[in-house]
Amino acid sequence: RSKTCRAGGRPGAGHSGESVLRSTVSTNDQDSKTESVDGRLPDYVIDLIQNEIGCDLMSLKKVSGVLERLTDENKLLEEQVLTVSSSVPLRVSAALSAAEKSRVALEGLLQRERIVSNTLMQHLQAAQPWADSLEQTLGQLDNTERHMKYLQFLAGIEELSDTIQQCLMTNSVWEAVGAVGNMARLDVGLQESGCSHLQAFLRETLRFWHKILKDRLAGDFEELLTQLHWPFISPPSLSLSPPANAQELQSQLELLVSQLLSLQTSDDLISEKPVSISRVGLPPATPLSLPIQIMLLPLSKRFRYHFTGNRQTNTLNKPEWYLTQILMWMGNSSKFMEEKIQPILDRNGANVSAKVELCRGLLTLAQEKLALDASRLLYDDALFCHLVDEILQFERELRCTHSYPSGLPGALDVLLQEAVLQKWVAVERKMAVEKVDAMLSAEGAWNSQYRDISDMDELKTPDCAETFMTLVLVITDRYRGLPCPRAQLSFLALQRELVDDFRIRLTQVMKEESRNPLGPKYCAILNAVYYISTVLGDWGDNVFFLQLQQSAVALGEEELLGPLGVTETGRLASLEGSVFEGLLGLLERLGGDMLGRLLEAVIRDVREKAQAYSKDRWLSLPSQCDQATMSLSSSACPLMLCVRDQLLQLQQMLCQPLFQTAWQGLAERLDLFLYQDVILYNHFNEGGAAQLQFDMTRNLFPLFGHYCKRPENFFKHVKEACIILCLNVGSALLLRDLLKQNQEDVEPGTPEGQQPSPTSTLNELGVFRLAPSDVLILLNLRASWPGQ
Numbered sequence: 001r002s003k004t005c006r007a008g009g010r011p012g013a014g015h016s017g018e019s020v021l022r023s024t025v026s027t028n029d030q031d032s033k034t035e036s037v038d039g040r041l042p043d044y045v046i047d048l049i050q051n052e053i054g055c056d057l058m059s060l061k062k063v064s065g066v067l068e069r070l071t072d073e074n075k076l077l078e079e080q081v082l083t084v085s086s087s088v089p090l091r092v093s094a095a096l097s098a099a100e101k102s103r104v105a106l107e108g109l110l111q112r113e114r115i116v117s118n119t120l121m122q123h124l125q126a127a128q129p130w131a132d133s134l135e136q137t138l139g140q141l142d143n144t145e146r147h148m149k150y151l152q153f154l155a156g157i158e159e160l161s162d163t164i165q166q167c168l169m170t171n172s173v174w175e176a177v178g179a180v181g182n183m184a185r186l187d188v189g190l191q192e193s194g195c196s197h198l199q200a201f202l203r204e205t206l207r208f209w210h211k212i213l214k215d216r217l218a219g220d221f222e223e224l225l226t227q228l229h230w231p232f233i234s235p236p237s238l239s240l241s242p243p244a245n246a247q248e249l250q251s252q253l254e255l256l257v258s259q260l261l262s263l264q265t266s267d268d269l270i271s272e273k274p275v276s277i278s279r280v281g282l283p284p285a286t287p288l289s290l291p292i293q294i295m296l297l298p299l300s301k302r303f304r305y306h307f308t309g310n311r312q313t314n315t316l317n318k319p320e321w322y323l324t325q326i327l328m329w330m331g332n333s334s335k336f337m338e339e340k341i342q343p344i345l346d347r348n349g350a351n352v353s354a355k356v357e358l359c360r361g362l363l364t365l366a367q368e369k370l371a372l373d374a375s376r377l378l379y380d381d382a383l384f385c386h387l388v389d390e391i392l393q394f395e396r397e398l399r400c401t402h403s404y405p406s407g408l409p410g411a412l413d414v415l416l417q418e419a420v421l422q423k424w425v426a427v428e429r430k431m432a433v434e435k436v437d438a439m440l441s442a443e444g445a446w447n448s449q450y451r452d453i454s455d456m457d458e459l460k461t462p463d464c465a466e467t468f469m470t471l472v473l474v475i476t477d478r479y480r481g482l483p484c485p486r487a488q489l490s491f492l493a494l495q496r497e498l499v500d501d502f503r504i505r506l507t508q509v510m511k512e513e514s515r516n517p518l519g520p521k522y523c524a525i526l527n528a529v530y531y532i533s534t535v536l537g538d539w540g541d542n543v544f545f546l547q548l549q550q551s552a553v554a555l556g557e558e559e560l561l562g563p564l565g566v567t568e569t570g571r572l573a574s575l576e577g578s579v580f581e582g583l584l585g586l587l588e589r590l591g592g593d594m595l596g597r598l599l600e601a602v603i604r605d606v607r608e609k610a611q612a613y614s615k616d617r618w619l620s621l622p623s624q625c626d627q628a629t630m631s632l633s634s635s636a637c638p639l640m641l642c643v644r645d646q647l648l649q650l651q652q653m654l655c656q657p658l659f660q661t662a663w664q665g666l667a668e669r670l671d672l673f674l675y676q677d678v679i680l681y682n683h684f685n686e687g688g689a690a691q692l693q694f695d696m697t698r699n700l701f702p703l704f705g706h707y708c709k710r711p712e713n714f715f716k717h718v719k720e721a722c723i724i725l726c727l728n729v730g731s732a733l734l735l736r737d738l739l740k741q742n743q744e745d746v747e748p749g750t751p752e753g754q755q756p757s758p759t760s761t762l763n764e765l766g767v768f769r770l771a772p773s774d775v776l777i778l779l780n781l782r783a784s785w786p787g788q
Helices: 002-006 013-024 043-052 057-169 173-190 196-227 246-262 264-270 290-307 319-347 354-376 381-400 411-416 418-440 463-479 485-513 520-540 543-555 566-573 581-609 634-653 656-679 686-704 716-725 729-743 758-765 772-780
Strands: none
Touching: 057 173, 057 196, 173 196, 173 246, 173 264, 196 246, 196 264, 196 290, 246 264, 246 290, 246 319, 290 319, 290 354, 319 354, 319 381, 354 381, 354 411, 354 418, 381 411, 381 418, 411 418, 418 463, 418 485, 463 485, 463 520, 485 520, 485 543, 485 581, 520 581, 520 634, 520 656, 581 634, 581 656, 634 656, 634 686, 656 686, 656 716, 686 716, 716 772, 729 758, 729 772, 758 772
8 A cells, every 4th residue: 555655546545545644643632723613634734744744654754753843843932932921021111111201301391391481471571661662663763764765765856856957957958868867767666666645746747857858859859850851741852952951960860869769768657658459469569769759740740630520531431542641651751761760779779660660650540540430330331341451452561562560560450359350251251142142143154264275174163163262262361461360260260151151052053953964054063062172172281271270279269160079179280180171071072972963864874875785686696707807786886975975075064083083983883784784684605795895895995095094994894704705615614613613512521722712713814803603693694505
């Protein structure tokens, strides 16, 4: 039995040894507590016995060694437990002693804290009268110091005022200007203080002396300008010789302009700020420099004289009068501003352009007048449209001819007022709808205006569609210059609305013409749809519309973009989509439906002409050997003529890209028709198959050869069916056997690879589109088999 255990023994020997161990090994009371409820030994005891002794009963001599080792380990553990148990009380007593000492020290500290606190409170109570007296004294000192500073500030103002008075009495203008500048700097420094009365006094004093000094300098400056023939109401004449005292006048001009520039700070402080026109999304304009303000006074008087009140020149239906006058003044004065005023400004460190400053002042006059007229014309569409046209023309000339900076507001700001902007959009919509109605009802609406010029009529666009897209493009040119993206998006939404409305109108006309899809009007509608889609696709890639797309995403314009998810918004933000994407989808769907109807009408006509051809005597035609030359089947002539005429008609009526799609779609439908209704409908002898192949390859395919190099590639069913029907008898028999064998169940013993693939065999014959089952059907249509 011991040998059996060592060798692995019979099955179940290990299990019986384990049972013996469990039955023979005795346990003491402590070990019995670890046994399970059913009396079995714990697993760790069994593992220990298995590891130390094993299943060999001859190894029981190891038991004594294991027992001794376990006894030693048990003693060592007992000693460690006793050592720890004896040291714990010593550590606990030491900790308790330390805690007691800490408690005593803490009580001592608390007692000292109470003593110090009581002493401090007594000291504070005794010192409180002294502190109150000292605080009252310091308050009086602070109040006195503030009064002293206040009086010093007043004395400084009085001193500056006296200085200015003395300078004016002695005609020391520069010193007076400097003193006024110092007073203006005091005013700026005092703005953050709470001394409202002092601020008011200083501002009044500054206003008083500034007005005196400004009036004096302005009077001298106006006299000097008069000697220099300012303002230039008409273009300056080159024939006028300069005055004899030109050098003296130039020196006086530089002196007065410099002195006026020194008064700029005080003038900005005390000048009444005019109520500016509401400008959406633009910063407020900075005030004009003081010399330019004085130079504008005579021009402003002339403007108000002619274009306000009951003057005949002040009429609502002629805004071009005052806008043209403003542009003329700008042009007449530009040379004087650049040659005389600008160098003086540069030498005084004024970082402004004299010409631009004058244009800003004149533009303010135009803006005020335009804002007033626009509010009075909100209920007159004709005059309002005229006003908008004149504003747009004025803006173009201002920016282009006079080089007015694009960063500064122009006349278009008047159109950004909410009421005016809404009126403008409404008028654009109304005028566009009226023009669309007129162009669709015109006599030549569906004719191309370039139909007589062959090299310009590739798209064959009807006049109504081209005129409509030109109308939409003109709207773009009108609102392109608006400085507010939200206003631009309002017009973009209008354009999308107009395009969609025109699409609906095209759909309505198409339904009326759907009874005659081969007519010229139906094809003209199809050309119009394609043209509009092409133009919108180009606009979608235009930089201007891409910028509007980004603005729409940033502003969250749901009215324009519709409710979009995160993915759609991300696509538009990354410029993958287009603001015209929805319209393009609708137009492409309309164009696809119309082209499908057109091709169905053509194929219906072809079916009628092919009735005789589909019922020809394919089974009894003479073989190719019996004919001297092959010729087109007489029954195929109507079919070929119909296909040729339809292709020519489509080419004449459809634009080139649409015709390219149309003839390919016609070829696809004709291929299926001939395959299903002619080939699969008949049986063919050798002559019939040869005649069919001749009709297709030598007559039908060349009709489409005018539009591509390999037209047979668009008739794959017919071409491959002719290949199968014209196979010689031997090849046809082998192919039929192969296909039939492929349909049957292959025997299990057939070695893999010996059976040829039907697909590869058909590919070698040039058949790629037809399935093996279709080829087998075609082979069964052959009538010339051996033995038949």
